[in-house]
Amino acid sequence: MRLQRCRSALSIVLLQHVIDCFFLLTSHRVSSSDVPLLIGPSQTVVAFVGDDVTLPCRLEPATDASAMRLEWARPDLSPGFVHVWADRREHVLDKQPSYRGRTSLLTDRLHLGDISLKLVNVTLSDEGPYRCLVPELGRKAFVKLAVCVVSTPVIRVMSRTSSSVVLQCESAGWYPEPELLWLDGEGKLLSAGPPETVRGPDDLYTVSSRVTVEKRHSNTFTCRVQQNNINQTREAHIRVAVLSRYVKGVLALGLLGVVLGLASTIHGCMREHARHKKIQSEHSNKEKMDV
Numbered sequence: 001m002r003l004q005r006c007r008s009a010l011s012i013v014l015l016q017h018v019i020d021c022f023f024l025l026t027s028h029r030v031s032s033s034d035v036p037l038l039i040g041p042s043q044t045v046v047a048f049v050g051d052d053v054t055l056p057c058r059l060e061p062a063t064d065a066s067a068m069r070l071e072w073a074r075p076d077l078s079p080g081f082v083h084v085w086a087d088r089r090e091h092v093l094d095k096q097p098s099y100r101g102r103t104s105l106l107t108d109r110l111h112l113g114d115i116s117l118k119l120v121n122v123t124l125s126d127e128g129p130y131r132c133l134v135p136e137l138g139r140k141a142f143v144k145l146a147v148c149v150v151s152t153p154v155i156r157v158m159s160r161t162s163s164s165v166v167l168q169c170e171s172a173g174w175y176p177e178p179e180l181l182w183l184d185g186e187g188k189l190l191s192a193g194p195p196e197t198v199r200g201p202d203d204l205y206t207v208s209s210r211v212t213v214e215k216r217h218s219n220t221f222t223c224r225v226q227q228n229n230i231n232q233t234r235e236a237h238i239r240v241a242v243l244s245r246y247v248k249g250v251l252a253l254g255l256l257g258v259v260l261g262l263a264s265t266i267h268g269c270m271r272e273h274a275r276h277k278k279i280q281s282e283h284s285n286k287e288k289m290d291v
Contacts, residue, residue, distance in 0.1 A: 054117070177205045
């Protein structure tokens, strides 16, 4: 009888323990699901040097973040803080010096859960990973910023022969390092040597390349400089004149006519000059005889 009572009591205790655990787990799940998510961009943010850029970061569902502590930081720098918002204002203590005066939050959108960071006058050193953090919620998101510089290439004719032309293409001031391609008029790649790439003291790249092209019917050529990581492309085009035999013959005859005409004019001038001198000489001799 006592054994049966002990078993019943033990069963009740175990059941109560299971129920307590169930409610504990359930309450934990509910509280976790109630915490908003922090959402960053799925792709790298690209910005040009000198431009302004916004690094997206938001709470979802929308939650008023104006009274929360918000932190933007660069994990790869020390000090790493880029922008800290607390007590409804920015705190500049331990802020990375290179970002002073260049960062801000969209304060009119904080109540909507938008805690995106605005960065002005972007520099090459701004490239890297950024962490968006809301300590109160234990949520964070990461944003990667890629900084780029591009320039338009220039094509020059270096030399010519009767059957070919040497072209040079150069583009100065790129970041990151680009690649250079030559294309014919049909968009097909031309065979050229490896381009020469030089990195200057400003960390910008200059790329150049030469190609020898035959004078054929497809006489339009393109120099393409591209950086696929930032999806940037710049092109320059040149048309190499190709003269047909007929046109060459007409030009040759025309040039010959000009030369012959010039020679005839010079010959006529010389004859007229000689005749004029002869008349002057005869007139002078006659005056001497009269004297």
